[in-house]
Amino acid sequence: MSDTIECPECEASIDSTDDLETEGEVAEVEPEDDGSFQLYENHDLFLCKNCRKPLGISRP
Numbered sequence: 001m002s003d004t005i006e007c008p009e010c011e012a013s014i015d016s017t018d019d020l021e022t023e024g025e026v027a028e029v030e031p032e033d034d035g036s037f038q039l040y041e042n043h044d045l046f047l048c049k050n051c052r053k054p055l056g057i058s059r060p
Helices: none
Strands: 020-031 037-048 054-057
Touching (some): 020 054
Antiparallel strands (some): 020 037
């Protein structure tokens, strides 16, 4: 089964990773109650090829 994402910015239908661009990595963070945060591993950031809006990150 395949899922489709609709870009909220340009309304393009994203059916596969061919419709996405990878733009570097982002750190996974968890905010703490005192305002600090805990860093975890980095993940690939995926953007819409049409408008470059961030749409998701890779899973470890």
